[in-house]
Amino acid sequence: MKITRVETFAVPPRWLLCRVETDDGVVGWGEPVVEGRASTVRTAVHELAELLLGRDPMRIEDHWQLMTKASFYRGGPVLSSAVAGLDQALWDIAGKVLGVPVHxxxxxxxxxxxxxxxxxxxxxxxxxxxxxxxxxxxxxxxxxxxxxxxxxxxxxxxxxxxxxxxxxxxxxxxxxxxxxxxxxxxxxxxxxxxxxxxxxxxxxxxxxxxxxxxxxxxxxxxxxxxxxxxxxxxxxxxxxxxxxxxxxxxxxxxxxxxxxxxxxxxxxxxxxxxxxxxxxxxxxxxxxxxxxxxxxxxxxxxxxxxxxxxxxxxxxxxxxxxxxxxxxxxxxxxxxxxxxxxxxxxLGITVDERAVRAADGSVPDWRGPVWRHPDGSFAEW
CATH class of the missing domain: 3.20.20.120 (Enolase-like C-terminal domain)
Structure with a gap:
C-alpha cells in the first residue's frame, strides 16, 4: 500500500482539512490549520506531502520523524500544524486498514x-x-x-x-x-x-x-x-x-x-x-x-x-x-x-466528502481581530 495523493480543503468557518489517499483506496482525514493562517499551513502541507507520496502510510512514526526533522529549520505553529493534520490522516488510515479505532x-x-x-x-x-x-x-x-x-x-x-x-x-x-x-x-x-x-x-x-x-x-x-x-x-x-x-x-x-x-x-x-x-x-x-x-x-x-x-x-x-x-x-x-x-x-467519523469539496474556498481566509488600547497601542486579542 502506498500514499498516492494529498489534498487540502479550506472550508467555512475557518478550517483546513486534508485528505490522504492510498493506492488501495483507503482514505484518511486530518485537520491541519492555524486559525488566521490557513493558506500558509495549506502550502506547508503540500510541501510535506513530498515526503509521503509513494511511501507506506503505516510507517506513521517514521513519517512523523521525517516531517518534523528533515529540514534544518524546525518547529513553529505553521509546520507543527501541517504535521498534525497529516499525522491525524495517517492514523485514520491505519485504523481503517486494521479495522480498529485509533485509541x-x-x-x-x-x-x-x-x-x-x-x-x-x-x-x-x-x-x-x-x-x-x-x-x-x-x-x-x-x-x-x-x-x-x-x-x-x-x-x-x-x-x-x-x-x-x-x-x-x-x-x-x-x-x-x-x-x-x-x-x-x-x-x-x-x-x-x-x-x-x-x-x-x-x-x-x-x-x-x-x-x-x-x-x-x-x-x-x-x-x-x-x-x-x-x-x-x-x-x-x-x-x-x-x-x-x-x-x-x-x-x-x-x-x-x-x-x-x-x-x-x-x-x-x-x-x-x-x-x-x-x-x-x-x-x-x-x-x-x-x-x-x-x-x-x-x-x-x-x-x-x-x-x-x-x-x-x-x-x-x-x-x-x-x-x-x-x-x-x-x-x-x-x-x-x-x-x-x-x-x-x-478516527471514528465519516467525513461528508461531497460537502467538503463543495465548501472548499467558498469564504475568504479568516483573520483574527486587531485590538488597540485607548492610547492607540496594540492590545492582545
Missing part, C-alpha cells in the same frame, strides 16, 4: 466516555446566565467563558469587579455540582493575572486558562504560586520541549491542541510527559470535526485526561458548524456532559 492502537481505552465542556460568551461576555442555561439544556455539565475582552495591563477595580460578577453569574447558574472555567486568553500581564485570579478563587473555577502569554511561560509559576485555583495553559505550545517549562512551573492542566502540537503522535507523548508531573490533560479544540475526532481518540486512552473542549455552537463558528461536515453527526452527541467513546475504525 485501540495506542493501548486501548481507559474510559468509556469523555467529559466535554461548551463555550459561553465571546470576547465581550454578556448574558452569561442565559448562555449557561442553554449549555446545561444541551447536556453539558461544564462551560468555559472568557474573563474579559480587551484588557488593560493592570485592570481597574471596576474591570476586576465585572470579571468577578460574570463568574458569579456562571456559578449561580451552574450550582455546586457543575463546573466553569475562565479563559484569560493571554490578555493579562502576570501581575494582572495574579490580582484577578485571587478574586475568582472563592467561586472555585475548574481552572483559569492561559493567564500569561506563551512567551512569558517563565512567569506562569508566579501565578501558580499566588493562588489555589488550578492554572492551565498549552494551546500555543507545540512540542514536548515547549510544554516542559510550564510543567516544571507547576501548572495543573495542560491543553495541547491536536491540530497544532504535532498531531496524535506528539500529543500522546506530551500527555505521558504531563503525567510524570501529575498534570491533567484538557485538549484545546475550538476547531472542526476532524480535530475533535482526533482529540477524542487521545482522551479515550490517556490516563490523566480531565475534560475535552469542543466547538459545536461556539460563537466563533459563523456560517458553518462542526456537524455540517459529517455523514453521521450523532457521533458527537452529548449525554449528561459526556461524548461517547468512538467505536468506528480510524
Amino acid at each position: 485501540v492502537m495506542l493501548g486501548g481505552p481507559v474510559r468509556e466516555r469523555v467529559r466535554s465542556y461548551g463555550w459561553v460568551g465571546g470576547d465581550e461576555p454578556a448574558q452569561i446566565t442565559e448562555a449557561v442555561a442553554e449549555r446545561v439544556e444541551a447536556g453539558f455539565t461544564a462551560v468555559k467563558m472568557n474573563a474579559a475582552g480587551r484588557t488593560d495591563p493592570l485592570s481597574t477595580p471596576r474591570a476586576v469587579e465585572e470579571i468577578v460578577r460574570r463568574a458569579e453569574a456562571a456559578r449561580d447558574a451552574l450550582g455546586p455540582d457543575r463546573d466553569f472555567a475562565v479563559d484569560f486568553h493571554g490578555r493579562f500581564t502576570a501581575a494582572n493575572a495574579r490580582r484577578v485570579v485571587e478574586h475568582l478563587a472563592p467561586l472555585h473555577p475548574l481552572f483559569v486558562e492561559e493567564p500569561v502569554l506563551p512567551e512569558h511561560t517563565h512567569r506562569i509559576g508566579d501565578v501558580v504560586a499566588a493562588t489555589t485555583v488550578p492554572i492551565a495553559t498549552g494551546e500555543r505550545l507545540f512540542s514536548r520541549a515547549e510544554v516542559l517549562p510550564a510543567l516544571q512551573a507547576g501548572i495543573a492542566v495542560l491543553q495541547p491542541d491536536l491540530s497544532h502540537a504535532g498531531g496524535i503522535s506528539e500529543v500522546r507523548r506530551i500527555a505521558a510527559l504531563a503525567e510524570t508531573f501529575d498534570v491533567l490533560l484538557a485538549p484545546h479544540c475550538p476547531l472542526g470535526p476532524v480535530a475533535l475526532a482526533a482529540s477524542l481518540q487521545i482522551a479515550c486512552c490517556v490516563p490523566n485526561f480531565l475534560i475535552q473542549e469542543q466547538s459545536i455552537g461556539i460563537h466563533y463558528n459563523r456560517g458553518a458548524d462542526v456537524l455540517d461536515y459529517l455523514v453521521d453527526p450523532e457521533v458527537f452527541a452529548v449525554t449528561d456532559g459526556y461524548l461517547a467513546r468512538p467505536g468506528a475504525p480510524g
Whole structure:
C-alpha cells in the first residue's frame, strides 16, 4: 500500500482539512490549520506531502520523524500544524486498514466516555446566565467563558469587579455540582493575572486558562504560586520541549491542541510527559470535526485526561458548524456532559466528502481581530 495523493480543503468557518489517499483506496482525514493562517499551513502541507507520496502510510512514526526533522529549520505553529493534520490522516488510515479505532492502537481505552465542556460568551461576555442555561439544556455539565475582552495591563477595580460578577453569574447558574472555567486568553500581564485570579478563587473555577502569554511561560509559576485555583495553559505550545517549562512551573492542566502540537503522535507523548508531573490533560479544540475526532481518540486512552473542549455552537463558528461536515453527526452527541467513546475504525467519523469539496474556498481566509488600547497601542486579542 502506498500514499498516492494529498489534498487540502479550506472550508467555512475557518478550517483546513486534508485528505490522504492510498493506492488501495483507503482514505484518511486530518485537520491541519492555524486559525488566521490557513493558506500558509495549506502550502506547508503540500510541501510535506513530498515526503509521503509513494511511501507506506503505516510507517506513521517514521513519517512523523521525517516531517518534523528533515529540514534544518524546525518547529513553529505553521509546520507543527501541517504535521498534525497529516499525522491525524495517517492514523485514520491505519485504523481503517486494521479495522480498529485509533485509541485501540495506542493501548486501548481507559474510559468509556469523555467529559466535554461548551463555550459561553465571546470576547465581550454578556448574558452569561442565559448562555449557561442553554449549555446545561444541551447536556453539558461544564462551560468555559472568557474573563474579559480587551484588557488593560493592570485592570481597574471596576474591570476586576465585572470579571468577578460574570463568574458569579456562571456559578449561580451552574450550582455546586457543575463546573466553569475562565479563559484569560493571554490578555493579562502576570501581575494582572495574579490580582484577578485571587478574586475568582472563592467561586472555585475548574481552572483559569492561559493567564500569561506563551512567551512569558517563565512567569506562569508566579501565578501558580499566588493562588489555589488550578492554572492551565498549552494551546500555543507545540512540542514536548515547549510544554516542559510550564510543567516544571507547576501548572495543573495542560491543553495541547491536536491540530497544532504535532498531531496524535506528539500529543500522546506530551500527555505521558504531563503525567510524570501529575498534570491533567484538557485538549484545546475550538476547531472542526476532524480535530475533535482526533482529540477524542487521545482522551479515550490517556490516563490523566480531565475534560475535552469542543466547538459545536461556539460563537466563533459563523456560517458553518462542526456537524455540517459529517455523514453521521450523532457521533458527537452529548449525554449528561459526556461524548461517547468512538467505536468506528480510524478516527471514528465519516467525513461528508461531497460537502467538503463543495465548501472548499467558498469564504475568504479568516483573520483574527486587531485590538488597540485607548492610547492607540496594540492590545492582545
